[in-house]
Amino acid sequence: MKRFRNNITFIIAITGILGMTACEDWFNIKPETELVSDDFWQTKGDVESAVAACYRALEEPDVMERLITWGEVRSDNVQRGTYCNDNLSYILNANVDATNAYTSWGAVYSAINYCNTVLAKAPGVRNNDPDFKQGELNAYIAEATTLRALCYFYLVRTFKDVPYITQPYDDDTRPFQIAQTNGDDIIDSLLNALGKISDNYAKAVYSTTASTKGRITQKALWTLMADMYLWRNNYDKSIEMCNRILATTTNPLQLETPENYNRNLFGTGNSAESIFELQFDPYTPDYVVNEMYGTTGGRSSWNHLSASDFSKYSIFQGSDLRSKDAYFSSGSNALIPIKKYVSYRKASSSNNVSASDYVQNANTQHWIIYRLPDVYLIKAEALVERNAGTDLEEALAMVGKTYERANPSASPLIFSNYNTQDKMRELVFDERQREFLFEGKRYFDILRRVRREGNVASIVSKYLLRKYVSQDEATVTTRLNTLNALYMPINKDELKVNKLLKQNPFYATSSDIEQK
DSSP, rough: HHHHHTTTHHHHHOOOOOOTTTTGGGGGGOOOOOOOOTTTTHHHHHHHHHHHHHHHHTTTTHHHHHHHHIIIIITTEEEEOSOHHHHHHHHHHTTTOOTGGGOOOHHHHHHHHHHHHHHHHHHTTTOOOOOOHHHHHHHHHHHHHHHHHHHHHHHHHHHHSSOOOSSOOOOOOOOOOOOOOOOOHHHHHHHHHHHHHHTTOOSOOSSHHHHHHHSSOOOHOOOOHHHHHHHTOOOHHHHHHHHHHHHHSSSOOOOOOTTTTTHHIIISSSSSSSSEEEOOBBBBHHHHHHHHHHOOSSSSOOEEEOOGGGGGGGOOOOTTHHHHBBBBBOSSSOOOOOBBBTEOOOOOOOTTTOOGGEOOOOOOOEEEEEHHHHHHHHHHHHHHGGGGTTTTHHHHHHHHHHHHHHHHSSSSOGGGGSSSSSHHHHHHHHHHHHHHTTSSSSHHHHHHHHHHOOHHHHHHHTGGGGOOOOOHHHHHHHTSSGGGHHHHHOOOOHHOOOOTOOOHHHHHSSSSSSSO
């Protein structure tokens, strides 16, 4: 994995695509033809370097900030910490407009452009390099295709309808005025592309654990497909993907033990249950997590975010290890520091966890995209929603795997307590919150539920409004009262440059959102 990633600097230097700040418009940057000329694409090593750049693009601070902001900051999991920049503060106050820096999508489109470049250029390299085998090319295609799909999945869940670009901007002959495509159509197209390569392109394992966990494998591809099918309410296909992951014995996955899971997931990294995680180390530090969750480390010492006061709505039982591992409990109204990712618990008896069991991370923690509990809980949710909830006992069995790991001293879940579709739906939804707290998934879970059930007011009132207790409820409700309001606006600079873009209707018509 080290050698693979050390080629990144070279590929970034010769392409010149990624060098953007959060405020720059990706559609307005036209790469110079000579920097991405065919002279580079000569050997298998060139392709490997280009694929490495795809991963490196996802590790950029601008991307990492958006993974956390888009999936976590807008959720009911977090509140304002000891310091927040203005853009985060506006989001945390449900006061988002098109001037907010976190509505800029350029860094994610840069990663997409890397993937598109690999997909366009890599096949031709086989004509130049006789040592470049078809199986090797197929594996690189699988990596680039899956990473591109992952990027679009984040964009669609955040903005709904976005420009759908599948060809690289490697010269200035391609049009930069591109209209949005319906988000559901984008997901369907991506699933079709992934389906064509899902069986025999991606590698099952690599030569090292770090590569198997840090690069796209078959199981990473299948997990993304299961997640995307769940978003599209295609429960049969989602379950099919989950079953494939659980039944395939190559690249075996297993839950870490209660004593070791927190250390191995959020400290050491590349755990036995990891499917795909972004790799960070002293040479590629993860500043963003410490800046947004921690009180030390990063490029500053500010704590931008605080955990919500979960004691007010009791998502955890007293025995649940995840409440200890995710945040520092507080008996007052003081800020509640987030613990997950910025520290980890040393191996300890799950019945006797104390503050002294935790060790501070130092900007090297990986960022987990998928792990085995994702598969269990994606399958559980699909089982609950399929066939009017006739598979509830199997759904409970899936939930039980993560619940019992986190509650080793408690009694197992009892089916009679969750024997209706509504009760099981709530159990799965709450278990996802407990298991993936601060992992960038909660807001998308809420949005997926709104899309499915259609009752915006009820779900917003039950979950999102509880983080805005210090604000006027009527004002916040107005700002979150339609499905379109739950997506981000298109950034004003994108609208200026690309005249074919259409603003999210809520932000185009709302007079309630303050303009900064």
